[in-house]
Amino acid sequence: MVTKPLTKNIDMSRPPLDFRAYVAAAGYQSMRVIAKGMTPADVLQMVKDSGLKGRGGAGFPTGLKWSFVPMGTGAEQQKYLVVNADEMEPGTFKDRLLMEGDPHLLIEGMLIAAYTIQASKAYIFLRGEYFVAEKALQKAIDEAYAGGMLGNNILGTGFNLDIVLHTSAGRYICGEETALLNALEGKRANPRAKPPFPQVSGLWGKPTIVNNVETLCNLPGILTYGIDWYHSLTKGSDHGTKLCGVSGKVKTPGCWELPLGTPIRELLEDYAGGMRDGLKLRGFLPGGGSTDFLLPEHLDLTLDYDVIGKAGSRLATGTMIILDDHTCPVGMVGNLMKFFAHESCGFCTPCRDGLPWVDEIFNDFENGHGSEKDLAILHDHVEYLGPSRTFCALAPGATAPLGSGLRHFREDFERHIKEKRCTYK
Amino acid sequence: MAKIVIDGKTYEVNPANNLLQECLSQGLDLPYFCWHPCMGSVGACRQCAVKQFRNAEDTKGALVMACMTPANDGAIISIEDPQAQKFRAQVIESLMISHPHDCPVCEEGGECHLQDMTQMSGHNYRRYDKKKVTHNNQYLGPFINHEMNRCITCYRCVRFYDDYAGGTDLSAQASHHHVYFGRHEEGVLESEFSGNLVEVCPTGVFTDKVFSEHYSRKWDLQTAPSVCVGCAVGCNTTPGERYGSLRRIVNRYNSEVNGYFLCDRGRFGFEFVNSDERIREAQHVVNGSSSPLTDAQVKSVFAELKSAQAIGIGSPRASNEANYALRCLVGEENFYAGMSAAEFDCVQLHIQLARDPAFHIPSVREIEQADAVLILGEDVTNVAPRIALALRQSVRNKAKELAAACKIPQWQDAAVRELAQRQNSPLCVLSPYATRLDDIASDCVIDSYAVLTNVAYAIASAIAPAAPEAKPARERAELVQRVAAQLLSARRPLIIAGSSGGAVMLRAAANIAKALQGSRHSPVDLCILAQEVNSVGLGMLAGSGQNLSAALARIARGAESRAIVLENDLFLRAEHGAVAAAIDKLEQLVVVDHIATATTQRADYLVPSTAFSEHEATYINYEGRAQLSYQVNRCHSQAQPAWRWLHTQSDMHVANLVDRCAAEAAGFAGLQAVLPDTSQFIAGMKIPRQSHRYSGRTAMKANLNVHEPKQAVDTESPMAFSMEGIPSQKNASILGAAWAPQWNSNQSISKFQAEVNGELKQGSVGALLLQKQAASGGFFSHDLLARPASNDGLQLAIAYQIFGSDELSARSPAIRERMTAPYISLSPADARSRGLAQGDEVAIADTKFTATVCIRSRMQDGTAALYCGANEIDQFSLPTQVELSKTGFNSARGMRGLIVSDLHEEGY
Amino acid sequence: MNSEVIASNAKRPRKLSTEEIAEIEHELTLYPDKRAVGLEALKIVQKHQGWVSDESLLAISKYLDISPSDLEGVATFFNLVYRQPVGRNVMLFCNSVSCWIMGCEGIKQHIKDKLEIEFGETSADGDFTLIPVPCLGDCDRAPVMMVGSDLHRNLTPEKINKIILDYRNK
Ligand SMILES: Cc1cc2nc3c(=O)[nH]c(=O)nc-3n(C[C@H](O)[C@H](O)[C@H](O)COP(=O)(O)O)c2cc1C
Ligand code: SF4
Numbered sequence A: 001m002v003t004k005p006l007t008k009n010i011d012m013s014r015p016p017l018d019f020r021a022y023v024a025a026a027g028y029q030s031m032r033v034i035a036k037g038m039t040p041a042d043v044l045q046m047v048k049d050s051g052l053k054g055r056g057g058a059g060f061p062t063g064l065k066w067s068f069v070p071m072g073t074g075a076e077q078q079k080y081l082v083v084n085a086d087e088m089e090p091g092t093f094k095d096r097l098l099m100e101g102d103p104h105l106l107i108e109g110m111l112i113a114a115y116t117i118q119a120s121k122a123y124i125f126l127r128g129e130y131f132v133a134e135k136a137l138q139k140a141i142d143e144a145y146a147g148g149m150l151g152n153n154i155l156g157t158g159f160n161l162d163i164v165l166h167t168s169a170g171r172y173i174c175g176e177e178t179a180l181l182n183a184l185e186g187k188r189a190n191p192r193a194k195p196p197f198p199q200v201s202g203l204w205g206k207p208t209i210v211n212n213v214e215t216l217c218n219l220p221g222i223l224t225y226g227i228d229w230y231h232s233l234t235k236g237s238d239h240g241t242k243l244c245g246v247s248g249k250v251k252t253p254g255c256w257e258l259p260l261g262t263p264i265r266e267l268l269e270d271y272a273g274g275m276r277d278g279l280k281l282r283g284f285l286p287g288g289g290s291t292d293f294l295l296p297e298h299l300d301l302t303l304d305y306d307v308i309g310k311a312g313s314r315l316a317t318g319t320m321i322i323l324d325d326h327t328c329p330v331g332m333v334g335n336l337m338k339f340f341a342h343e344s345c346g347f348c349t350p351c352r353d354g355l356p357w358v359d360e361i362f363n364d365f366e367n368g369h370g371s372e373k374d375l376a377i378l379h380d381h382v383e384y385l386g387p388s389r390t391f392c393a394l395a396p397g398a399t400a401p402l403g404s405g406l407r408h409f410r411e412d413f414e415r416h417i418k419e420k421r422c423t424y425k
Numbered sequence B: 001m002a003k004i005v006i007d008g009k010t011y012e013v014n015p016a017n018n019l020l021q022e023c024l025s026q027g028l029d030l031p032y033f034c035w036h037p038c039m040g041s042v043g044a045c046r047q048c049a050v051k052q053f054r055n056a057e058d059t060k061g062a063l064v065m066a067c068m069t070p071a072n073d074g075a076i077i078s079i080e081d082p083q084a085q086k087f088r089a090q091v092i093e094s095l096m097i098s099h100p101h102d103c104p105v106c107e108e109g110g111e112c113h114l115q116d117m118t119q120m121s122g123h124n125y126r127r128y129d130k131k132k133v134t135h136n137n138q139y140l141g142p143f144i145n146h147e148m149n150r151c152i153t154c155y156r157c158v159r160f161y162d163d164y165a166g167g168t169d170l171s172a173q174a175s176h177h178h179v180y181f182g183r184h185e186e187g188v189l190e191s192e193f194s195g196n197l198v199e200v201c202p203t204g205v206f207t208d209k210v211f212s213e214h215y216s217r218k219w220d221l222q223t224a225p226s227v228c229v230g231c232a233v234g235c236n237t238t239p240g241e242r243y244g245s246l247r248r249i250v251n252r253y254n255s256e257v258n259g260y261f262l263c264d265r266g267r268f269g270f271e272f273v274n275s276d277e278r279i280r281e282a283q284h285v286v287n288g289s290s291s292p293l294t295d296a297q298v299k300s301v302f303a304e305l306k307s308a309q310a311i312g313i314g315s316p317r318a319s320n321e322a323n324y325a326l327r328c329l330v331g332e333e334n335f336y337a338g339m340s341a342a343e344f345d346c347v348q349l350h351i352q353l354a355r356d357p358a359f360h361i362p363s364v365r366e367i368e369q370a371d372a373v374l375i376l377g378e379d380v381t382n383v384a385p386r387i388a389l390a391l392r393q394s395v396r397n398k399a400k401e402l403a404a405a406c407k408i409p410q411w412q413d414a415a416v417r418e419l420a421q422r423q424n425s426p427l428c429v430l431s432p433y434a435t436r437l438d439d440i441a442s443d444c445v446i447d448s449y450a451v452l453t454n455v456a457y458a459i460a461s462a463i464a465p466a467a468p469e470a471k472p473a474r475e476r477a478e479l480v481q482r483v484a485a486q487l488l489s490a491r492r493p494l495i496i497a498g499s500s501g502g503a504v505m506l507r508a509a510a511n512i513a514k515a516l517q518g519s520r521h522s523p524v525d526l527c528i529l530a531q532e533v534n535s536v537g538l539g540m541l542a543g544s545g546q547n548l549s550a551a552l553a554r555i556a557r558g559a560e561s562r563a564i565v566l567e568n569d570l571f572l573r574a575e576h577g578a579v580a581a582a583i584d585k586l587e588q589l590v591v592v593d594h595i596a597t598a599t600t601q602r603a604d605y606l607v608p609s610t611a612f613s614e615h616e617a618t619y620i621n622y623e624g625r626a627q628l629s630y631q632v633n634r635c636h637s638q639a640q641p642a643w644r645w646l647h648t649q650s651d652m653h654v655a656n657l658v659d660r661c662a663a664e665a666a667g668f669a670g671l672q673a674v675l676p677d678t679s680q681f682i683a684g685m686k687i688p689r690q691s692h693r694y695s696g697r698t699a700m701k702a703n704l705n706v707h708e709p710k711q712a713v714d715t716e717s718p719m720a721f722s723m724e725g726i727p728s729q730k731n732a733s734i735l736g737a738a739w740a741p742q743w744n745s746n747q748s749i750s751k752f753q754a755e756v757n758g759e760l761k762q763g764s765v766g767a768l769l770l771q772k773q774a775a776s777g778g779f780f781s782h783d784l785l786a787r788p789a790s791n792d793g794l795q796l797a798i799a800y801q802i803f804g805s806d807e808l809s810a811r812s813p814a815i816r817e818r819m820t821a822p823y824i825s826l827s828p829a830d831a832r833s834r835g836l837a838q839g840d841e842v843a844i845a846d847t848k849f850t851a852t853v854c855i856r857s858r859m860q861d862g863t864a865a866l867y868c869g870a871n872e873i874d875q876f877s878l879p880t881q882v883e884l885s886k887t888g889f890n891s892a893r894g895m896r897g898l899i900v901s902d903l904h905e906e907g908y
Numbered sequence C: 001m002n003s004e005v006i007a008s009n010a011k012r013p014r015k016l017s018t019e020e021i022a023e024i025e026h027e028l029t030l031y032p033d034k035r036a037v038g039l040e041a042l043k044i045v046q047k048h049q050g051w052v053s054d055e056s057l058l059a060i061s062k063y064l065d066i067s068p069s070d071l072e073g074v075a076t077f078f079n080l081v082y083r084q085p086v087g088r089n090v091m092l093f094c095n096s097v098s099c100w101i102m103g104c105e106g107i108k109q110h111i112k113d114k115l116e117i118e119f120g121e122t123s124a125d126g127d128f129t130l131i132p133v134p135c136l137g138d139c140d141r142a143p144v145m146m147v148g149s150d151l152h153r154n155l156t157p158e159k160i161n162k163i164i165l166d167y168r169n170k
């Protein structure tokens, strides 16, 4: 029985499976299942039933998202599938693994998604710096065309799909799905207002689905092995497996495929080998730079969307960033703030003008010029940059480490003010 | 209608709008930056946040951007909610972190939306003490200053310039808090509507460079409601004066005409008023030497002329009152329209068509409603620029339609654009050269007028078989069918024509409209462009056939030996030789004008009149809309309004004259409706032209006399030349500059509108004079232009330029910087066969004129379009077919400043 | 309406090479709207020229009929479009959070000292341009940087010395 559907073919010590080897390893089976007579509506129902949630960060149910695409004869016929392969969230390194390690899996996932919404064209929006992934994907795409899995009338279903591999010119905001669409259209990547959602008016005004790489890689297993199998994978309340990573000063940082519901402690201590000798865990961001700090007391929580949500943070990308007791939390948050300030698209006021102020204040803290007044301004910005106040979720993402950092590491901020220096240096 | 609750009070609102617009329509104060009534919402600035509650039980609520939230029935919101207030204060604090706070030296100061909103949002003390972001500024040409450090990144400039006005050379650049708005490199802003940036920008990034040259604070300007004299659209303006000179012009809202926007000719072309070429005193010229005349002497000259048979030549740039007074003086049979025969024919036909119940002459706002447009031989951008801007909105009706089908509200600006991509409503342009609207055109036919007229008649007959038949060339047959089908299936089709294509083309336009009308049983929009501010008014006053040629012929016959020319340079309107010969014949030429022209140089009696800002007057625009323009300031010279010189009765007021004209002149009934309703004035107090903050009044003339001079008394109008009085609180049409408590910028206009972007309270959109008359007969018979017999020579069309083709604005220094020398457009093949290259200077055979060669890739072979410069070439002396010979290469004179979309580049 | 005021001092577009044109033409087949190809064309030109000069930008503008201002707005938005000349090798140095925790500041200092440049600058010999880049998605092997299209992981000052030497000798 397959227990690691995402990584079963991945062995980074050799090149990824080519088309033939991939097929031999039960690859593209899902399309054969579909070709036996599943309608798009059948596939949609199956994905809904699987309980798959988006792995791009927001954890939105994938089937539900697809169901908003207007279908039928009256609807716009041209639809698009877009793969969000822009992975730029600080501390996140999971999609890279999938694309470099098993590119055909992504293509198979794309076929399923595109079939469901009857999109004849798909774009992979790949981070520009991912040269290895670019090569691997382009090779896989070419092979899939040659193998009859892309192009016209795939497996006699009458369904056509073309995939274009697009590399980004680089900017974190391009990961935001509507900004991504603008970037694909060759425009400045400012996000778009929602509604209308991309499912209704997306790429070039046509119905469009944007999904994360990992989300799509879940699909082949679901179609091939069925719902029951998929539901049997988890140890917790959310379904499937999840790529989980650990970075920071642990013994063996890395990225692994784990059943959802795995305790965080297991990830940190068994997989990542625990903290480096002489260091203690002070806290961690559970799912990339846009999540709230959790503390050592949270180690026994399980990797579940709701569980981590209840603890005040988010599972998001599932890649943890570890803060140890010899690293300055003020500096760490400051580093994130510099990132967010620089990566703001510059469209809405709080993000564009609020984050640079926050960044300047962290610079002052770093250089021993922090003041109580500035600390108060930081607190103001946690609220000011929060959800619904900005145009998109970038700035609210920044408030996650900022707000929780201020809360959990208050003494560190105060020590910086009192001693007029960074006490970790 | 929907009911919503705002801070506990229930309001009736329009659910098709967003909450911000509805709050403002209700007169509530809610700060905003990025939203604009004409440009919709994008949700960038976050300044308009309010609290919205899910239902009556919800006490927590959530912040929403009012501009991005529909005013749905049952919505419950709070502007005053403390969290919303706090957030708005944070937004403004944030916007101001890098703002230089240079209000004392900033030209926006005192009418700055950012100042107002800062106050309104409650941001007082700067907490930000880090480094500010600074930018470099760009040279943007003679009209606009650039001071990027003041930018608050609301994106309005590019949304206006690119999205609304179709400009391509201004963009948002860079990102995060380094976003920059400018050109890709320094240089002249190309759009004809760049001046609106001054008003669209909520702070002082884009300011009026012409104004800078002689700057004054808004509150120190004496202002009055005025009408632009730049073309026949009649946009409403507010000129500002100080120390006797006109300092600037800003837009004055009129829901039916110009709305919120002006063109650059109108905004920057006023400086002829301050020109050294103004005529300041009355003169009697004998053998080249002039002697001054007193007022009484002038009066007696006219009194004498009244009894003598004198010819009066009126002017399309003079007011109704002046033209009417001249007509009264010389008698109707001796009154001539100072327009060429061809032009006058068009104006008369224009008036006739406007009165025909089959047609409707649409206002600018109505033009924006069109969903299929056909332009016949007219370069709209250069002839009636504000209408070109309206056409850019009309093609977006397709997008709005698509959005409606997807239930996307019309004000969701970015979403609507995104959905529609490049899909536009059809717009077809028939023109002798590529025009500035081609980028939004679905079809363009570029050819000689002979061919264009044929195509036009063919479209009419494709729509209605009863129309006179015309066969288009085979390669155009498909286009003719397509355009006909587009017009037929449109909800509100629009045909545009003007005098450029002559009366033949106008008749073709009428035939097309009539053909359409046959199938829809309602009047069809037929927009006829006239050339000048009062072409229509003059056309209504002059009898049929009473054109300039007729006048010149009568003089040449020696029938009459005296003539009065009113504010008109005859050399611009007929062949120079004919004008000169006629003048030579005269014993006495009396010229009334405010500025020196070739005609005033020939005057025996030269009488100074006031310019548009120095008198009260009415003008009639292309629709037949009469509008009243108030006097802004007194003219400190001997000049008087022309009508005052011409009218023999001494105690005449404008109002009396308007009444009399309305009563006596055919077609003018209803003119008096434009006069203000004085009963609304509080306690009979006048409306001050100066603001209550007008400064320096006691000192401004102290170099001459330390006693404060008595303020001039205006006995004629409801306005006063002073700060005393009571400003109009509701009626913006008699308010110098719109102002409301807390709203010092032009955005205060919403306080005077019945609803945002709607009519001004108490109407005041002018009076439509051209009443419908009995239905006309059938189609005009088919009188195609003859195609040239031979193929030698190029068929000539006259090209217009927004900067240069208008006589008065061409005297303004800033406009001059944008003017080009005469140029002649040719196709690449025609240039090649004549051995001509881009920028060559050529002589036009059989004339004494030269022009610069402009090779354009989209010109039709065998045709040429000539721009005559500011009357550097006498267009009336030109043959219909020309040949060219190279005289030299002159790149310096070249085509500097010329903007064309299809400049041919060798080798690219 | 891609028009321009005729001015004698304006920069002129350069001629695009046949390879550049071929690649741009290929991109045109992949997108339904040529506007989308503007950004691709900038990347193509950069690939061949190392950076996007004004003359290149104007050339693309002409070729695709996208106004220079629009293109400039796009070019300056993205991190990986260089509107200034860069050295033979571009070092994309990750300074995001995981690399920061793993000591990228020290590595950065080492590079700066070795090459005597700050972020955004090019070494005097024209060999390297140092540019900070957001998280390179290789956080389990931090600190990391890219030189050209090669990724270098688990950086130490010694590794940096070697990398610099290797590229100089290339
Ligand atoms: C600032 C920002 C950056 C984002 N970056 C990424 C990203 O790099 N990759 C990704 O898959 N999703 C990213 N997202 C989330 C996407 O907007 C979107 O939710 C996701 O692609 C949806 O895919 P899913 O439903 O498969 O998770 C980002 C969101 C925001 C607000
Ligand atoms: S929060 Fe605003 S400025 Fe920030 S990235 Fe989103 S839209 Fe752009």
Ligand code: FES
Binding pocket: B020, B031, B032, B033, B034, B035, B042, B043, B044, B045, B046, B047, B048, B049, B065, B066, B067, B068
């Ligand atoms: S006016 Fe509503 S966000 Fe700017």
